[in-house]
Amino acid sequence: MSDAADSPPDAGATEPRAPLSRPIVAGIVTALVGVTSSFAVVLTGLDAVGATPAQAASGLLALCLTMGAASILIAWRYRMPITVAWSTPGAAVLAATGSVEGGWPAAVGAFLVTAGLILLTALWPQLGRLIARIPPSIAQAMLAGVLLPLCLAPVTGIVADPWAVAPVVIVWLLGVRFAPRWAVPLAFVAAAVVVGVHVVTTGASIDPGVLIPRLDFTVPTLTLGAVVGLALPLFLVTMASQNVPGVAIMRSFGYEVPWRPAMLVTGVGTALGATAGGHAINLAAISAALAAAPDADPDARRRWVAGVSTGASGIVLGGLSAALVALVVVAPEAVIPAVAGIALFAAFGSAVQQAIDDPGERLPAVVTFLVAASGVAIAGVSAAFWALAAGLVVREVLHVGRRRT
Template sequence: MRWERAGSTSVGQMTEVHGLARPIVAGIVTALVGVTSTFAVVLTGLHAVGADDAQAASGLFVLCLTMGVASIVLAWRYRMPITVAWSTPGAAVLAATGAVEGGWPAAVGAFLLCSALILLTALWPQLGRLIARIPPSVAQAMLAGVLLPLCIAPLTGLVENPWGVVPVLLTWLVCLRLAPRWAVPLAFVAASVVIGVHVATTGAVIDPATLVPRLEFTAPTLTFGAVVGLALPLFLVTMASQNVPGVAIMRSFGYEVPWRPAMAVTGLGTAVGAVAGGHAINLAAISAALAAAPEADADPKRRWVAGVSTGVSGIVLGGLSAALVALVVVAPAAVIPAVAGIALFAAFGSAVQQAIDDPGERMPAVVTFLVAASGVAIAGVSAAFWALVAGLVVREVLHAGRR
């Protein structure tokens, strides 16, 4: 009798472990897809606002650490498959903005201000509601305009370096047909092969010391251009394109994300990472479905394990951040921008669709898009900010007096 009880307990434990395998694997896949798909966008953005290679590597490293810890905390505490990611649209804003008044220290100050605004939405939920009142057509048009130059990079790269870019695009296209989820990660693998061949044929040398991840801290400063031209657009696009959709996606799978705790955790994570070069972390949006969908586990009550697994995997992948930067440093011309561009194709298409979906909102969206895509900075303030202003002004004029 004792043997039977012990045997049944053993079988039950094995069944439980086997049952957890699916959400654990789902979490690993979520982290792999998220990091490998968009790390090139993050590095492009950090370099654009003034980070050197060491500071960009530090920013990538600390983003992996903070988003990993935040995923673990939220998933474990609330028993939901809540996942946290870096702000990919925010990184695109950095790339479009370029160098700001005050250089890299001012950019770090803008990251800190963004974290303060995210924390403010936790303390004062009305701020989140105010952002949600920004017409989606205008917000998405601004994002589409910011993404356009990055999405064009694979096409210009075909002219600049066809032998390096063609293998990346072909891999992406084939995988988009056969395994869409892995199209961008496998395109990065193709880019890695191209970089390896380039290193072997040119004799480029990678310093082993640069492969060890480490944090580079920067004393922040604040300038008018960095506050208005970088911090505010970064905050707005992170909220409108990541946090708000992230909550909606989770709700579609039956999970009600606790708004204030989520904003508090991601705001604190952004603040901690800012001084080491991390621009912003937020609730995952598109990749959230990988951990929250039924494919992660048939039992919704066990999917929170996928959130924890995502966080742990993200921290582990952070150990590769310096190696990823080393690959970027020795990469031939146009290869990394091509990877970054195709990683944003889906986001660009979605933003364009939402921007022009409503005929009544189309003209303000078109103006917003064109101003953002122009890249013109006025008074040291980036085009992203002026695009939002222009779109809202046009919309107000066209809708004045209407209900």
């Protein structure tokens, strides 16, 4: 990947100039879709590794602030619609890992280690090449196994509480049919309505004081289980499922992402947000197209404004972090996991497809998937790490003789 930024493409330069409000609105939409589509996954992950509601709200706020500032900085500096997001697959890894040795402070320590690894990727190209040697089928199989239990939540939720979960699923399905981009945000709106009805009917109350966003810092600790079982899988899925696809998506629109500066900015941003509970930020992947596509602005040279707008909107949305956590606290038990599962359907489908796409790599991928989905933890190390190790061992055994031949 190139370290130098190429000039923005000329496509659309001869088109009639659209009002500047167009890329600004595109950026606002990008931030709205990104945050409302996956905040439930982030909160589920932070809660799983031991965060209190206040610490989870702090983590969500830290992520919004750091990814917003990073988007503004990179888009403005390189005049490209580069956007930065939180690591949704990474949040899924947190949810699948659960509590680690040392509790929440150890999880925060793992976030800092992840930041260090991202920075090392920028400063030491050999690490990037080492990651590239991991077969995509195995990396995606690990991600699919991690996502499976979360994606089952809407199914089990309908059985456990049909009146609360079924409306969310129905609204999501109608959204997929008529407005695919807004399907998950609409499911979140449906969930908010369900929660509102639940609050009214049960008499539950929310303390206005908890609605004020604030950062809650934690002194990190390092444990072997958290570093190996949480930091390494978090780093790998962030790189394989976010940063690398993010570069490819931007390239498809004619933009060459400056790799080293992007990794430096996201690595520093992850480090700054870690002690406040932010697990990782990275280049946006799927949502990147909303700011980089011609719909954002016919003139490709002005689409960088959408990147800046995305960042500014993300910072503003950070002000809702405490309110979102308060919503989760009073929600019926099955609703928020169902929203998180729905938000991951597309990622799960893509991961499964890439995992089994190559028949020659299918068996190692299946082993990786099954170990990751099992949720087993050995010696305090999560299933995600053992899944990756098992898949690589099986692949090596199956390929040794063939390689020699």
